[in-house]
Amino acid sequence: MTKIEIDAIDRRILAILQENGRLSNQEIAERVNLSPSPCLRRIRRLEESGVIRGYVALLAPQKLGLDLLAYVSVRLEKRGGPLPSMPAAGGPGSPARAGATHAELFRAAVQAWPEVVACHAMTGDMDYLLRVQVEDMAHFSRFMREQLLHHPSVIDVKTSFSLETFKETTALPIP
């Protein structure tokens, strides 16, 4: 987590790459009025410092048949863990660990569920907010029944469905 100086040119480079991560270094260099080598040096510096976390392709959920997006608020059991003391419990491959708290177990489960594309601990009545992307209501129902509600740490859930998405960007407002 090295501290890093970001000047006006760096900010322009970041703004460009947030919109199109596949532009060639030459193209970017032209747009920021630099020659290719210093431009590339800046990009590498931004990558190595972690300001640029990575490059990804964005897919269209509907084209893949992922027509249902839900936000699910979750409340967890607070006291102790579900396995108070089982020294050698769970064979290899079991996610359960002795001494694991409800929160730890829940977070590990969330990592393993591909339909959960985001999970935050939140202020307010509920403990976690999950963003869940699935094909349809049948899949959502199955996910709730067999995964989320089946999880021993989950006490309560509240779901809201997205009717329509009006804005959805990975581009952050660069200060």
Place this chain on the structure above:
Amino acid sequence: MTKIEIDAIDRRILAILQENGRLSNQEIAERVNLSPSPCLRRIRRLEESGVIRGYVALLAPQKLGLDLLAYVSVRLEKRGGPLPSMPAAGGPGSPARAGATHAELFRAAVQAWPEVVACHAMTGDMDYLLRVQVEDMAHFSRFMREQLLHHPSVIDVKTSFSLETFKETTALPIP
């Protein structure tokens, strides 16, 4: 919105590009056991059909000083628009249009606010869910006062803050 067939190799290509959108075509071709040209043809087809929406760089909010993430539920005025009938109201550059509904005005405002990185119409008590990314509580407070609560269509808001993000991926679960 052309219908498109996606086979097992296409799915592997999509999975790879969702993780790293900057891999060379050669590298991808190797991983899916194809030579570069048919692999590139598949990628182009996925791009042109819209399954691949685009390529972006992902930035680290904290490295940019964007330390506060909030989810804001919004309820809108339902009846009529704020300008019931002003034939030529609003100079050039004004977003207000004669006959615009509250929902239309609100959505246009959301598009123009860079701190709002996502906006969905939702089921449940509230009409919209906004994801808001800002530097700190001072900026959030200013955004609420001067933008969101100042908007004529907004009746009521409820905010939850993210305490910690445990999962956050742009990678969709390919069915």
Place this chain on the structure above:
DNA sequence: CGTGAAACATTAGCGGC
């Protein structure tokens, strides 16, 4: 689907401001 060749892009080293 695969091959090969031309066009293009990336990257390291070096000199100059």
Place this chain on the structure above:
DNA sequence: GCCGCTAATGTTTCACG
């Protein structure tokens, strides 16, 4: 320190078998 040039290397892309 940061910029820009050059030259070698690697990658993309297209016509064709």
